[in-house]
Amino acid sequence: MDEHKKYPNKLGIIGWLGGGRWGIxxxxxxxxRITGLGILLYFCLxxxxxxxxxxxxxxxxxWMGFFKSPIxxxxxxxxxxxxxxxxxNGIRLILIExxxxxxxxxxxVYPYKSSLNTQRPLMVIVMVVAAVLIVAGxxxxxGFVH
Amino acid sequence: xxxxxxxxxHMLAGIVILFLLGIHMITMHLDxxxxxxxxxxxxxVDWGNVVARxxxxxxxxxxxxLLAAALYHGFYGFRTILFELxxxxxxxxxxxxxxxxxxICLFVLGSWVAIKFHVIAQIA
Numbered sequence: 001m002d003e004h005k006k007y008p009n010k011l012g013i014i015g016w017l018g019g020g021r022w023g024i025x026x027x028x029x030x031x032x033r034i035t036g037l038g039i040l041l042y043f044c045l046x047x048x049x050x051x052x053x054x055x056x057x058x059x060x061x062x063w064m065g066f067f068k069s070p071i072x073x074x075x076x077x078x079x080x081x082x083x084x085x086x087x088x089n090g091i092r093l094i095l096i097e098x099x100x101x102x103x104x105x106x107x108x109v110y111p112y113k114s115s116l117n118t119q120r121p122l123m124v125i126v127m128v129v130a131a132v133l134i135v136a137g138x139x140x141x142x143g144f145v146h
Numbered sequence: 147x148x149x150x151x152x153x154x155x156h157m158l159a160g161i162v163i164l165f166l167l168g169i170h171m172i173t174m175h176l177d178x179x180x181x182x183x184x185x186x187x188x189x190x191v192d193w194g195n196v197v198a199r200x201x202x203x204x205x206x207x208x209x210x211x212l213l214a215a216a217l218y219h220g221f222y223g224f225r226t227i228l229f230e231l232x233x234x235x236x237x238x239x240x241x242x243x244x245x246x247x248x249x250i251c252l253f254v255l256g257s258w259v260a261i262k263f264h265v266i267a268q269i270a
Binding site for chain 2: 048
């Protein structure tokens with residue numbers, strides 16, 4: 001981790017706000033981090049709350065009843081949205097990490113083609129799938145089906 | 147080299163989570179549409195469904211595997227975000243120790259609940 005000292009991160013968290021010339025994928029990076037932190041917070045609390053099952057049916061139903069209020073339902077849906085986004089964007093990141101969907105290596109002839117453009121379709125596909133998941137989850141959260 | 151290996155584990159944990167949390171999310175949030183793993187009917191968090199799922203040993207295994215993968219993935223991710231801010235060596239060591247201790251504590255708590263409740267559910 002010593003390499004960081006050579007290039008100090010001057011912008012810090014402010015740097016998450018601007019995409020610069022990296023385009024939409026850079027904003028997905030910011031969202032990936034925000035959703036990741038949100039899910040981690042939820043997950044840690046989730047471990048404690050679901051442990052209440054050990055104290056029997058009454059303790060469990062007391063907690064689950066508490067979380068049935070609209071404000072917690074809304075929050076739970078936000079976690080679901082965060083999960084859907086983080087999961088699908090994560091698939092994209094892993095595919096790109098292993099060199100899939102970024103196009104074949106080519107001789108650099110002007111005008112250069114950027115891998116940022118060749119990977120764009122993958123971004124569109126995963127975001128559409130995430131949107132479908134969010135709609136399906138939202139359909140249930142809003143109580144259209146029981 | 148160590149850092150590269152941690153990053154590889156982070157990605158592998160991500161793939162494990164994709165499958166296991168996928169099952170969890172389908173069970174909990176698409177139950178009204180798909181109705182998987184909710185034998186008692188009603189809502190996925192109803193006591194009858196919780197007990198019915200806990201009766202299956204595979205669920206305890208899934209929970210513990212998901213717990214381990216998710217804790218590693220989550221805390222490694224958080225660590226990456228913090229380290230990226232250019233922390234001093236001492237601060238990095240404190241974060242490393244803190245996250246390992248927190249991860250192990252949460253893993254022990256969660257696994258203990260999953261195993262103990264599996265035993266309770268078998269009697270119920």
